[in-house]
Amino acid sequence: xxxxxxxxxxxxxxxxxxxxxxxxxxxxxxxxxxxxxxxxxxxxxxxxxxxxxxxxxxxxxxxxxxxxxxxxxxxxxxxxxxxxxxxxxxxxxxxxxxxxxxxxxxxxxxxxxxxxxxxxxxxxxxxxxxxxxxxxxxxxxxxxxxxxxxxxxxxxxxxxxxxxxxxxxxxxxxxxxxxxxxxxxxxxxxxxxxxxxxxxxxxxxxxxxxxxxxxxxxxxxxxxxxxxxxxxxxxxxxxxxxxxxxxxxxxxxxxxxxxxxxxxxxxxxxxxxxxxxxxxxxxxxxxxxxxxxxxxxxxxxxxxxxxxxxxxxxxxxxxxxxxxxxxxxxxxxxxxxxxxxxxxxxxxxxxxxxxx
Numbered sequence: 001x002x003x004x005x006x007x008x009x010x011x012x013x014x015x016x017x018x019x020x021x022x023x024x025x026x027x028x029x030x031x032x033x034x035x036x037x038x039x040x041x042x043x044x045x046x047x048x049x050x051x052x053x054x055x056x057x058x059x060x061x062x063x064x065x066x067x068x069x070x071x072x073x074x075x076x077x078x079x080x081x082x083x084x085x086x087x088x089x090x091x092x093x094x095x096x097x098x099x100x101x102x103x104x105x106x107x108x109x110x111x112x113x114x115x116x117x118x119x120x121x122x123x124x125x126x127x128x129x130x131x132x133x134x135x136x137x138x139x140x141x142x143x144x145x146x147x148x149x150x151x152x153x154x155x156x157x158x159x160x161x162x163x164x165x166x167x168x169x170x171x172x173x174x175x176x177x178x179x180x181x182x183x184x185x186x187x188x189x190x191x192x193x194x195x196x197x198x199x200x201x202x203x204x205x206x207x208x209x210x211x212x213x214x215x216x217x218x219x220x221x222x223x224x225x226x227x228x229x230x231x232x233x234x235x236x237x238x239x240x241x242x243x244x245x246x247x248x249x250x251x252x253x254x255x256x257x258x259x260x261x262x263x264x265x266x267x268x269x270x271x272x273x274x275x276x277x278x279x280x281x282x283x284x285x286x287x288x289x290x291x292x293x294x295x296x297x298x299x300x301x302x303x304x305x306x307x308x309x310x311x312x313x314x315x316x317x318x319x320x321x322x323x324x325x326x327x328x329x330x331x332x333x334x335x336x337x338x339x340x341x342x343x344x345x346x347x348x349x350x351x352x353x354x355x356x
Contacts, residue, residue: 045148113127143343258312
């Protein structure tokens with residue numbers, strides 16, 4: 001898992017160098033059709049990639065979205081009208097039987113299907129109309145890392161090409177270099193602090209907006225590799241009930257990327273820290289450099305017990321879910337080892353899950 005976390009910048013560079021012509025071709029095909037809705041089908045980690053895609057489709061492309069439920073097609077055999085629908089089917093292995101069945105039915109019902117997969121020889125790749133390869137190579141870790149971030153990066157580039165956003169495409173070409181420098185800095189910040197959570201029995205992970213996908217993905221990684229009970233919420237939903245479950249000293253991770261939703265996220269962090277007296281681990285782009293004086297120390301202490309600087313490098317928010325996902329992966333990996341576990345052999349899990 002650790003090795004593959006560190007391969008992610010190289011994988012994204014592979015997409016830039018080898019995948020963009022194919023992405024542009026697919027984007028032109030999509031743009032030439034009267035697409036009115038973007039639909040998503042996925043399972044597990046890929047569900048979180050789909051959630052990122054749903055925010056991108058709505059915020060960036062201005063299109064409504066829908067998540068297709070596999071059982072609607074596989075058990076209920078419903079005839080859903082999918083004309084003028086772009087279907088993004090996300091599966092790392094490309095062999096999930098229910099995902100494959102949905103794509104087959106969706107094509108029959110009028111959808112244009114695009115598979116995002118790491119296996120271009122998979123059944124999913126064969127049945128979909130178009131394929132976006134992840135270029136991640138073999139992923140041995142059961143807990144997906146590089147296939148997750150490469151799925152996000154493919155979606156980002158696909159939508160950028162659909163919109164013909166040359167500025168975003170240019171920034172994407174430079175982003176892998178930024179990520180390669182960010183990873184060691186995240187390691188230096190995260191490795192020393194995981195001991196604090198050695199005996200934790202549960203965690204809460206919070207965030208909002210484009211980073212909500214990363215909130216759920218980080219929670220999944222902690223469940224898979226650390227066997228923790230982890231709840232993940234939008235900070236908006238969190239205030240509608242779940243906040244009542246937080247007691248003094250409870251560990252909470254808050255992810256606050258630079259974005260229009262940041263002010264609300266930080267206010268929730270303040271409530272947790274100052275009013276609930278929770279143990280808040282804040283992931284954000286601020287440096288909160290302690291040497292700048294008492295005022296900044298006080299400002300940091302309002303929001304967090306501990307802070308990890310996820311340097312966003314001036315990149316737009318659409319890149320933040322990748323950077324923050326890497327931070328979450330490293331935290332889970334280090335914590336798993338700290339707790340005496342092996343993150344590469346999660347109990348009861350296999351790389352390809354047969355859906356029942």
